[in-house]
Every structure is written in C-alpha cells, then in structure tokens.
Amino acid sequence: MLRYLITSLALFFCCITVHADNPDETLSRLIAADQYDQAVKDIEHFPGSHLHELITRARAQALWNEPTWQKLLHYKKNLLGGYTSQVDGSDFFNATTGKTNPQAEMEATLARFFSTAPVVPTTLPPQCRFIARYQWLKQKLEFDVSRMPNDRCVPFEELRDALQPEAITIIFPSAHPNSPSSMFGHTFARIDRQGQVRETRMLDFTINYAAQVDSQSTFVYAVKGLTGGFQGRFNVLPYHLKLREYVQMENRDLWEYRLNLTPQQVEIILQHAYELIPTYFDYYFFTENCAYHLLSLLEVAIPDLDLTDEFKGWTIPVDTLKLLDKKHGLVASVTYHPSSKAVIESRRAALSTQENILATQAYQQGTTSIEMPLKTLPPERQAAVLDLAFDYLRYDKIRNAAAIGSDLTPVERSMLLTRSKIKVRSDPPQIPQPTTRPDQGHDTSRFTVAAGISNNSGFTQLGWRAAYHDFMDPSPGYAWNSKLDFFNTELRYHDDTQSTEVHKFTVIDILSLEPRDNFFKHISWNATLGWKNRAIGNQRHGALVMEGGPGLAYEIPFLQRSLAYGLLQMGGEYSNQYNNNAIATAGFLGGLLLKINTAWTAHLEINTRHSIGSYELDLRQIALKQSIILNKEVSLTIELSHIQSMGHEYLEASGGLYIYF
Amino acid sequence: MKKLAIGLCCAFALGSTSMAFATEKAGGCGIGKEVMAGKTGLGSNLVAAILNNILIPNTFFMTTGILGCDTTKTVQNEQQGETFVASNMDTLAVDMAQGNGDHLAALAAILGVTDADKPAFYSLAKDQYEPLFSASGTTPATVLTTLNTAMLNDTRLSQYVTQ
Numbered sequence: 001m002l003r004y005l006i007t008s009l010a011l012f013f014c015c016i017t018v019h020a021d022n023p024d025e026t027l028s029r030l031i032a033a034d035q036y037d038q039a040v041k042d043i044e045h046f047p048g049s050h051l052h053e054l055i056t057r058a059r060a061q062a063l064w065n066e067p068t069w070q071k072l073l074h075y076k077k078n079l080l081g082g083y084t085s086q087v088d089g090s091d092f093f094n095a096t097t098g099k100t101n102p103q104a105e106m107e108a109t110l111a112r113f114f115s116t117a118p119v120v121p122t123t124l125p126p127q128c129r130f131i132a133r134y135q136w137l138k139q140k141l142e143f144d145v146s147r148m149p150n151d152r153c154v155p156f157e158e159l160r161d162a163l164q165p166e167a168i169t170i171i172f173p174s175a176h177p178n179s180p181s182s183m184f185g186h187t188f189a190r191i192d193r194q195g196q197v198r199e200t201r202m203l204d205f206t207i208n209y210a211a212q213v214d215s216q217s218t219f220v221y222a223v224k225g226l227t228g229g230f231q232g233r234f235n236v237l238p239y240h241l242k243l244r245e246y247v248q249m250e251n252r253d254l255w256e257y258r259l260n261l262t263p264q265q266v267e268i269i270l271q272h273a274y275e276l277i278p279t280y281f282d283y284y285f286f287t288e289n290c291a292y293h294l295l296s297l298l299e300v301a302i303p304d305l306d307l308t309d310e311f312k313g314w315t316i317p318v319d320t321l322k323l324l325d326k327k328h329g330l331v332a333s334v335t336y337h338p339s340s341k342a343v344i345e346s347r348r349a350a351l352s353t354q355e356n357i358l359a360t361q362a363y364q365q366g367t368t369s370i371e372m373p374l375k376t377l378p379p380e381r382q383a384a385v386l387d388l389a390f391d392y393l394r395y396d397k398i399r400n401a402a403a404i405g406s407d408l409t410p411v412e413r414s415m416l417l418t419r420s421k422i423k424v425r426s427d428p429p430q431i432p433q434p435t436t437r438p439d440q441g442h443d444t445s446r447f448t449v450a451a452g453i454s455n456n457s458g459f460t461q462l463g464w465r466a467a468y469h470d471f472m473d474p475s476p477g478y479a480w481n482s483k484l485d486f487f488n489t490e491l492r493y494h495d496d497t498q499s500t501e502v503h504k505f506t507v508i509d510i511l512s513l514e515p516r517d518n519f520f521k522h523i524s525w526n527a528t529l530g531w532k533n534r535a536i537g538n539q540r541h542g543a544l545v546m547e548g549g550p551g552l553a554y555e556i557p558f559l560q561r562s563l564a565y566g567l568l569q570m571g572g573e574y575s576n577q578y579n580n581n582a583i584a585t586a587g588f589l590g591g592l593l594l595k596i597n598t599a600w601t602a603h604l605e606i607n608t609r610h611s612i613g614s615y616e617l618d619l620r621q622i623a624l625k626q627s628i629i630l631n632k633e634v635s636l637t638i639e640l641s642h643i644q645s646m647g648h649e650y651l652e653a654s655g656g657l658y659i660y661f
Numbered sequence: 662m663k664k665l666a667i668g669l670c671c672a673f674a675l676g677s678t679s680m681a682f683a684t685e686k687a688g689g690c691g692i693g694k695e696v697m698a699g700k701t702g703l704g705s706n707l708v709a710a711i712l713n714n715i716l717i718p719n720t721f722f723m724t725t726g727i728l729g730c731d732t733t734k735t736v737q738n739e740q741q742g743e744t745f746v747a748s749n750m751d752t753l754a755v756d757m758a759q760g761n762g763d764h765l766a767a768l769a770a771i772l773g774v775t776d777a778d779k780p781a782f783y784s785l786a787k788d789q790y791e792p793l794f795s796a797s798g799t800t801p802a803t804v805l806t807t808l809n810t811a812m813l814n815d816t817r818l819s820q821y822v823t824q
Binding site for chain 2: 198387407419428
C-alpha cells in the first residue's frame with residue numbers, strides 16, 4: 001500500500017516536472033514578443049532568471065528615484081504629484097505607462113535589455129538604442145553580461161571614434177535684433193575634438209535642438225511654435241555649417257563657452273544625445289526651447305544639479321549661460337567670434353577715406369572700375385581694399401539670397417582672381433573681444449518703482465518686466481540699438497481717482513534700429529502688442545493696442561552709440577471707449593537716443609497716434625527719459641513728458657528706480 | 662520687410678533664410694544630403710552617416726551605392742576633404758585668394774599638413790588660385806584633384822598627397 005502510494009506520488013511529481021514549461025523559455029518568449037510589461041508583471045514566476053535578480057536589486061534601492069534616471073528619462077513632477085516625461089516620442093519608452101511611471105519604465109527597460117530585436121524606427125538593438133540607460137544600469141545593478149545578450153554597440157563606437165570627444169562647448173550666437181527670429185539668441189553644443197586648435201574647431205560636430213518647421217503662414221508659424229505644434233528634435237551637424245548659418249549668414253557674433261566637464265561626463269552626454277536623436281519633444285518657444293533642452297541634455301552628466309528646474313516660466317538662452325557660469329562655475333573659458341558685419345566695420349576703420357571710396361566702387365561696379373587707381377597703391381593697401389570690397393559683396397549676397405549655395409558669382413570670381421595675384425597674405429582683422437560678454441549683462445527681469453505727477457495729480461508706479469532689454473537698461477552685454485520688452489506690466493495708483501490702474505501691460509514690444517550708412521541699408525522697424533492706458537482728452541481709458549511699422553535710423557556723427565530715428569506707425573486698438581469698440585490708427589514714432597557717458601543715457605521720443613476715419617484718438621506725446629546706472633542691479637530713471645490729446649494738454653514727470661533680478 | 666512673427670528664440674534660429682536646414686527628408690545620402698541642399702558636390706557623408714545609421718542597417722561608413730554615396734570612399738580625410746570643400750567652396754576660394762583664413766587652415770588640417778608646412782601650403786593655394794577656381798565646371802572634386810596635383814609637384818607638400 002505504502003509502496004503504491006510512493007510510486008504514484010513519484011509519478012505525479014515526475015509528470016508535473018515533465019509537463020511544466022521551462023520558466024526561462026516563457027520569459028524569453030515574452031521578451032521576444034515585446035511583452036516587457038507582462039514580463040515584469042509575471043517576474044515572480046521566473047525567480048531564477050537574471051532579470052528577476054536585476055529587478056529585485058532595483059526595487060531594493062528604488063533606483064528609479066535617483067536623479068540620473070529622472071534626468072535620462074526627462075521626468076518632471078506634475079501637478080498631481082506624479083511624474084511626466086517631457087519626451088513626446090512614444091518610441092522613447094519601453095513600458096506602456098513609461099511616460100508617467102519611472103519604476104515601470106525602468107523595469108520594462110531592464111526586460112528589454114534581454115532582447116536584441118531592433119527598436120523601431122531605428123535598426124539598433126535596445127542596448128544600443130538606449131545606450132546611456134544601459135551603461136548606467138549595468139554599472140548600478142551589476143549586470144552579469146554572461147547571462148545577457150552581447151552589448152557591444154558598434155555604431156556608437158564608430159560615432160565616438162569619428163568625433164573623438166574631449167570637451168563640450170556651448171555656442172551662443174548673439175541676438176540679431178533686425179530679425180525677429182533671433183531675438184533671444186540661441187544656444188547649441190559643439191563637441192570639441194581631442195587636440196583641437198582654433199582652426200580645426202570648424203571640423204567638429206554640433207548637437208542642436210530645434211523645431212522642425214515647414215513653410216507656414218507667419219501667423220500659423222507663431223501659434224504653432226507657442227503651443228507645441230512643432231516637433232523639436234536634436235540634430236547633429238558639422239560646425240562649419242553652423243558657422244555659415246550664423247556668422248556669415250545672419251551677422252551675429254558668436255560666443256563660445258567651453259564647459260568644465262570630465263571625460264566620463266562628456267561620454268554620458270554623447271550617449272544620451274544618441275538616445276535623443278531618434279525621438280522628439282513638443283516644441284514650446286518660451287519654455288522648452290533650444291536653451292532649455294540643451295540644459296536637459298547636459299543635466300544627465302551632473303545629476304546633483306538641477307539646471308532645468310531653474311526655468312519655470314520661460315527660458316532665455318543668456319540666462320542659461322549665466323546659470324552655468326555664475327551659479328555653477330561650469331564654464332572653463334570663453335571665446336569671441338565676430339560677425340561679418342563686425343569684420344566689415346573693422347576693415348573700414350583701417351582704410352583711409354580714399355581707400356574706402358575705392359572699395360565701395362569696386363563693390364558697386366566691379367574690380368576693373370578701380371584697376372588704375374588700385375595700381376597706384378602699395379600691394380598691402382591694394383589687398384586691404386579688395387578684401388573689404390569682397391566682404392561687401394558677400395554681405396550683400398548673403399542678405400539677398402534665399403538659400404546660400406557655396407558657388408561664387410562671376411563678379412566674385414573676377415575680384416578674387418585679381419586679389420590672388422597680389423602677393424600679399426591677408427591678416428585676419430583684429431577685433432577685440434567686447435568688454436562685457438552676453439552672460440555678464442544686466443539680469444533680464446526688471447522691477448520698477450517710481451512716483452510722479454501727471455496732469456496735476458500725483459501717482460505711484462510699480463512695474464515688473466519678465467524680460468529682456470530696452471534703451472534705458474545698461475547696454476553692456478546687449479545690443480545697444482534695440483529693445484525687446486516681454487510681459488511688461490506697469491501699475492499706477494492715481495491720487496485723483498484714488499485707484500490703481502493698469503497703466504500698461506505689454507505682451508511684446510520690439511524696436512529694432514539699424515543705422516544706415518553708405519553701405520548698410522537696413523530698414524528699422526517696431527511691433528507692439530499690449531494694453532495701454534490711452535489719454536483721451538482729459539481722461540484715461542484702457543485699450544488693447546497692436547501697432548508697428550517701418551522706418552529709418554542713422555548714427556549721430558561724433559557721438560558713440562547714438563541714434564536718430566523715425567518710423568511710420570500703423571495699428572489697431574480695441575476698447576469699449578471707441579464708438580465701434582475698435583479703431584484703426586496711424587502715426588509717427590521718432591526720437592534721439594543719446595549715450596552721454598557710460599552711465600548716463602538720454603532718450604527723447606515723439607509718438608503720435610490718430611484714429612483713421614473718426615476723431616476718437618488724437619494723441620501726441622513727447623517724452624524725455626533718462627537713466628543713470630548706479631550699479632549692476634540698480635539704475636535711476638527720470639521721465640518728463642508732454643501729452644496732448646484732443647485739445648487737452650498736460651505734463652507728466654516721474655522719477656524712480658529700475659531693479660534687475 | 663521682416664517677418665513680424667512673434668518669433669522668439671531658437672525655433673527660428675534656423676531662420677527664414679535657411680529653412681532647408683530644418684527639414685528632414687530621406688533620399689540620396691539621406692538627411693545629410695538635404696541639409697546640404699543647394700551646395701554642389703557630395704552631400705556630407707559623415708553627417709548622413711550619423712543621422713542615417715539610426716535608420717539604416719550595417720556599418721557607420723556607407724558602403725552601399727543604393728544610398729547615393731560613393732562606395733569606394735570611407736569617412737577618412739579624403740572624403741572629409743571633399744565634403745568640407747563642397748560646403749565651403751566660396752569661403753575656401755576667398756581664403757586661398759587671400760592666402761590665409763580659418764577655412765583654409767581647416768582644409769590643411771584635413772589633409773594632414775603639419776604646422777611647419779602650413780605657410781607653404783597657403784602660398785601654394787594662393788598661387789594656384791587661378792587653375793583651382795577659375796575654370797568653368799569647378800567642383801569640389803576638381804578642386805581637390807588640382808590641389809593634389811600641385812602639391813605633388815612641391816617638394817615640401819608632396820608627402821601629404823594620398824595616392
């Protein structure tokens with residue numbers, strides 16, 4: 001009886017073992033079928049597997065909470081206290097809930113590392129596709145490589161060998177105000193090669209985050225860019241292409257900020273860039289723009305620092321540079337690379353009046369037109385004249401061409417041929433680095449406190465501006481001839497009505513003054529959108545105002561950085577004060593901008609506005625504003641205005657402080 | 662009149678003048694070629710390789726003629742030279758005519774010219790300006806071939822010419 005029992009029990013257990021599936025096979029089947037979430041869910045059924053070990057180790061330390069993991073996956077705390085990744089491409093995640101669940105994503109990723117199937121849409125296996133994650137998890141969880149697929153990533157190694165990365169430099173093309181597209185500047189990273197010298201930097205490669213835009217109407221373009229309508233992607237381009245794009249094409253100074261990073265840090269940044277290239281983020285101009293995501297890429301190498309968290313409302317490139325340099329001391333050195341406009345100005349200054357005339361003539365009429373006078377000059381001067389003439393040709397071509405090919409025009413060829421026969425080697429113009437770097441300028445946010453009298457009644461004023469720079473702000477580090485106001489609010493408490501009013505709320509106000517001379521023939525312009533308290537007769541009424549227009553500006557002779565300008569203005573205003581709630585307007589904006597000394601700037605401006613087709617707005621305002629720099633954070637401001645509206649006129653005077661933060 | 666778009670930062674950094682840079686299309690040498698649209702000569706194979714390898718199998722160095730890339734070349738100085746010349750024909754012409762300049766120095770680096778021999782290289786380039794750039798039908802390939810021939814005939818520089 002007992003023997004029978006034992007036999008049947010033995011048979012029973014034997015059958016169970018025979019018919020039960022091999023757990024490792026089931027796990028492999030799940031992974032082969034891309035069922036990573038399921039594999040994780042069922043992991044307790046596979047206690048002997050290496051994946052089980054890794055997941056157990058990860059859970060023991062809640063490894064998904066570590067800053068490195070958070071930054072590799074770009075998780076940010078959301079309003080509900082959970083996490084959401086800023087990456088929007090679904091291929092970036094291995095768990096179905098990966099975008100919002102750091103733990104699930106880590107565990108599904110670990111499961112996936114047991115597969116070698118390509119991660120679509122790339123042809124790379126997971127160990128390669130997610131190389132930064134792989135290398136970090138491998139070290140943290142002590143992968144047993146004998147129990148995992150071969151993790152050698154040849155494509156990445158070849159990339160690294162081609163780049164020979166030694167350091168990362170942030171490149172900052174400075175703002176080019178005459179083009180709205182570049183107002184705030186831009187930042188991208190250059191991967192500096194080992195043993196690099198100045199000339200060979202153009203053979204390096206760059207990592208650049210930008211919106212993938214297609215031709216749109218201007219309005220659609222703006223709306224889509226502000227609301228995440230474009231995909232933002234990282235791309236890799238040779239630096240010499242970027243140089244063409246920025247220095248030569250758009251006449252911007254380039255500043256190079258070389259970062260203080262260890263080789264390991266550079267490696268992880270390169271690995272993570274590799275992970276990001278195939279995917280995308282929704283692009284938002286103000287918040288998640290190029291500067292922001294460049295930081296989000298760099299952060300993975302310095303997990304203890306929270307770089308992107310400093311930027312909640314908006315991200316301005318120059319502020320990211322300030323963060324890296326002043327706050328974290330991550331900038332090792334800074335190099336300046338002048339724009340082609342700066343080169344032209346430098347060359348002009350080095351030529352005599354006669355030589356300048358010859359250069360302009362050669363540019364306008366060709367080299368042969370100056371052949372005789374040129375021969376009378378010594379060879380060095382001949383070379384200098386032709387070099388400037390050629391710069392003029394290039395500048396013109398760049399400004400007027402829709403797309404820059406690298407072909408030479410016949411005029412250029414003939415000039416260069418003549419030049420090549422002059423046995424003189426050109427020296428590059430020695431343009432000194434500006435004393436103030438862009439990241440050393442005033443802080444971009446500004447607080448105003450002022451008091452004054454308007455129309456015989458006192459007022460107190462408080463203001464706050466989100467960004468960026470205007471004529472009354474200290475100009476070092478910024479363009480001196482342009483203004484960009486962004487979310488500028490001014491509140492006034494008026495004694496006469498004993499009430500606080502919104503005196504002004506500017507969504508955006510851009511004024512770009514480009515001085516004209518016998519070569520540079522730019523059109524100046526402005527554009528404004530915001531709410532203003534309009535003087536209508538003896539009253540004040542608020543209106544939503546949109547206005548702007550083209551004009552001309554000229555430098556004032558014998559004065560440095562001083563301008564005279566005049567612009568036509570056209571616009572529209574909306575207010576229940578107007579008969580049909582809206583009016584069309586026309587007017588004039590003109591002024592003198594005078595830089596009296598390094599601390600004192602005066603700005604005299606006249607602004608007229610008239611409603612078209614009805615007598616509802618008839619405004620002329622002449623204002624003299626002055627600012628005196630007290631220190632880097634504080635300036636003194638004084639304003640005096642004469643306002644004339646619908647037959648009434650009055651004076652306004654105020655004084656106050658600008659505080660930059 | 663410039664676009665009055667409320668365009669701030671970065672997205673437009675590529676600018677209305679250079680939309681070509683922003684679009685990514687497949688074909689030819691892939692993305693890299695489109696990036697170089699408008700320029701004569703071969704697309705940037707190195708760039709294409711970096712970008713395309715994500716999507717295309719096998720080696721980093723393009724070996725398949727289907728992709729429109731020269732199958733006999735790999736990403737070495739020779740090809741890099743042609744790529745660089747292709748996108749910088751104009752600036753190289755200027756530098757050579759002037760006998761100096763960053764782009765010319767970069768080309769020297771690509772060709773492996775040592776610092777000591779660079780002045781000789783610059784002088785040679787300047788003297789060769791006419792044959793290099795004046796002929797009609799100048800392409801990056803012809804520029805390099807002409808340059809190589811001239812270098813071969815120079816005692817100091819012949820060592821840098823890859824046969």
